Amino acid sequence: MSVQALQGLAQIRVDTARRDAAHFINGEFTQGLTSKGWWENRSPLDNSVIGRVPEGGQAEVDAAVHAARAALDGTWGKMTVAQRTDLLAAVANEIDARFDEFLAAECLDTGKPYSLASHIDIPRGAANFKMFADTVKNVSTETFILDTPDGKSAVNYGLRRPKGLIAVISPWNLPLLLMTWKVGPALACGNTVVVKPSEETPLTATLLGEVMNKVGVPKGVYNVVHGLGPNSAGEFLTQHPLVNGITFTGETRTGEAIMRQAALGVRQVSFELGGKNPAIVFADCDLDKAIEGTMRSAFANCGQVCLGTERVYVERPIFDSFVARMKGDAEALRLGRPEDGATNLGPLISQEHRSKVLSYYKLALEEGATLVTGGGVPDMPGELALGAWVQPTIWTGLKDDARAVNEEIFGPCCHIRPFDTEEEAVRLANSTPYGLAAAVWTENVSRAHRVASKMDVGICWVNSWFLRDLRTAFGGAKQSGIGREGGLHSLEFYTELSNVCIKL
Ligand SMILES: NC(=O)C1=CN([C@@H]2O[C@H](COP(=O)(O)OP(=O)(O)OC[C@H]3O[C@@H](n4cnc5c(N)ncnc54)[C@H](O)[C@@H]3O)[C@@H](O)[C@H]2O)C=CC1
Ligand SMILES: O=C(O)/C=C/C=C(\O)C(=O)O
Numbered sequence: 001m002s003v004q005a006l007q008g009l010a011q012i013r014v015d016t017a018r019r020d021a022a023h024f025i026n027g028e029f030t031q032g033l034t035s036k037g038w039w040e041n042r043s044p045l046d047n048s049v050i051g052r053v054p055e056g057g058q059a060e061v062d063a064a065v066h067a068a069r070a071a072l073d074g075t076w077g078k079m080t081v082a083q084r085t086d087l088l089a090a091v092a093n094e095i096d097a098r099f100d101e102f103l104a105a106e107c108l109d110t111g112k113p114y115s116l117a118s119h120i121d122i123p124r125g126a127a128n129f130k131m132f133a134d135t136v137k138n139v140s141t142e143t144f145i146l147d148t149p150d151g152k153s154a155v156n157y158g159l160r161r162p163k164g165l166i167a168v169i170s171p172w173n174l175p176l177l178l179m180t181w182k183v184g185p186a187l188a189c190g191n192t193v194v195v196k197p198s199e200e201t202p203l204t205a206t207l208l209g210e211v212m213n214k215v216g217v218p219k220g221v222y223n224v225v226h227g228l229g230p231n232s233a234g235e236f237l238t239q240h241p242l243v244n245g246i247t248f249t250g251e252t253r254t255g256e257a258i259m260r261q262a263a264l265g266v267r268q269v270s271f272e273l274g275g276k277n278p279a280i281v282f283a284d285c286d287l288d289k290a291i292e293g294t295m296r297s298a299f300a301n302c303g304q305v306c307l308g309t310e311r312v313y314v315e316r317p318i319f320d321s322f323v324a325r326m327k328g329d330a331e332a333l334r335l336g337r338p339e340d341g342a343t344n345l346g347p348l349i350s351q352e353h354r355s356k357v358l359s360y361y362k363l364a365l366e367e368g369a370t371l372v373t374g375g376g377v378p379d380m381p382g383e384l385a386l387g388a389w390v391q392p393t394i395w396t397g398l399k400d401d402a403r404a405v406n407e408e409i410f411g412p413c414c415h416i417r418p419f420d421t422e423e424e425a426v427r428l429a430n431s432t433p434y435g436l437a438a439a440v441w442t443e444n445v446s447r448a449h450r451v452a453s454k455m456d457v458g459i460c461w462v463n464s465w466f467l468r469d470l471r472t473a474f475g476g477a478k479q480s481g482i483g484r485e486g487g488l489h490s491l492e493f494y495t496e497l498s499n500v501c502i503k504l
Helices: 003-017 058-073 081-097 099-110 121-137 175-188 203-215 233-239 252-263 287-303 316-332 351-366 382-386 422-429 445-454 489-494
Strands: 023-025 028-030 038-042 049-054 143-147 153-162 165-169 192-196 222-224 245-249 268-272 277-281 309-315 370-373 393-396 413-419 437-441 459-462 495-503
Touching: 023 058, 023 203, 058 165, 058 192, 058 222, 058 233, 081 099, 081 121, 081 175, 081 203, 099 121, 099 175, 099 203, 121 175, 121 489, 165 175, 165 233, 175 192, 175 203, 175 245, 175 489, 192 233, 203 222, 233 252, 245 252, 245 489, 252 268, 277 287, 277 422, 287 309, 287 316, 287 413, 287 437, 309 316, 309 422, 316 370, 316 393, 316 413, 351 413, 413 422, 422 445, 437 445, 445 459, 489 495
Parallel strands: 165 192, 165 245, 192 222, 245 268, 277 309, 277 437, 309 413, 393 413, 437 459
Antiparallel strands: 023 028, 023 222, 038 049, 143 153, 153 495, 370 393
């Protein structure tokens, strides 16, 4: 990135920094109907106050839900697919046009490096609208001709209609990416949405409201209510009787709570939950690629990616060299400010999350880990010393039943363990209650197919990680989720499929 571009981003950063968040209800920004209160949005970089966020309560949720329901019966509900998808393409173009603003807002909330967010978070924000607009324009449904007893026939065809009002509960690790991964298909299918973004990351969801207004998305189609989870906007929204479906990405335990809330009125859910993802590195891998890929999968976004690798199984002949190279590369990672082009890693999202990650750093040692590198808090200069920084950390030597090997930590850390046979590696990889993603590193194509087919996961990458084709099924097995989203799979959740049977 050029120096001028960086200066531009720094300027935007300051402007954005002065902005308090607002709810976006029925096309209007509002800072509250009932003054439930505010919380301070703090920068994970240095704990400074970025701005304030209004806490939505039942009144804000009711207002947003009623606006969203009215929009279903208004202009939006009457649009043709072409009109709707043209609008969503315009949303994507407007995100691209305001790329720097989205980038600055996302990095302000999360502290993640511009280099990461400019390649992943913001482009995916636009792509999520464009891809699902394209998908719904080209979708067909099943048809069957039935021979009837009178010697004639009947024709059956499937008809997809919007599900209605979708509640979107999104997390803080990839805020715009994960929120639009739900809002894009929901709107493409003709639904309306009420979004409850994570309390840690209110800015890009708010900014998207400006985009919706600018391109002419009708009022009430996209709504945002800020708030917390239990006994706050999250719970009020997911319990609301006028909500028809709930899509959520976040922790498995939160998914359980939301599922209980969704049970009222038997609303459908789509969940992408936690992971404790394995990588299996065979001795026949391309070691350079395996190291590079495992470094990214363990440390990208400071380890705060549900698809990230926290367990690495390495075939014994290359174990020592693999660990040594990971150690060297982890120690070379540079922690720093988002706008610094040399930064590889930002801070964790919050002091609270850092306490959780550090408690696992402590626990791993208590459980008998050998610390390869990291394990604590880095010395950061100046005001950064107040931020939520942790060291990239690698352990070896833990037992298979150690909590640090089985529980999602969601930080920049991994445990590396040797294995001797393919069967052992597969058994170990499948040994947790989670089943989100796996990475397999081998140059043997037959082995790649064989091992991938035995992984109890929703996504298995071979010789890659986080290589996303948005048309494919995405979701988790076991306790890592319910349902699949992506491409046509998203239609299963965001539309109601009815069969029309016409007697001829
Ligand atoms: N993508 C993932 O798999 C993510 C996993 N995590 C993990 O979860 C842990 C907790 O982090 P949180 O931010 O608290 O994640 P969380 O899963 O509790 O929260 C995610 C979203 O759910 C909302 N929420 C929480 N309780 C709710 C309820 N009862 N009803 C409706 N909405 C509710 C939150 O307000 C937020 O918008 C982290 O330490 C991390 O380990 C966190 C974020 C993303
Ligand atoms: O690419 C995606 O759609 C999602 C990626 C990451 C997550 O879902 C996550 O970290 O929660």
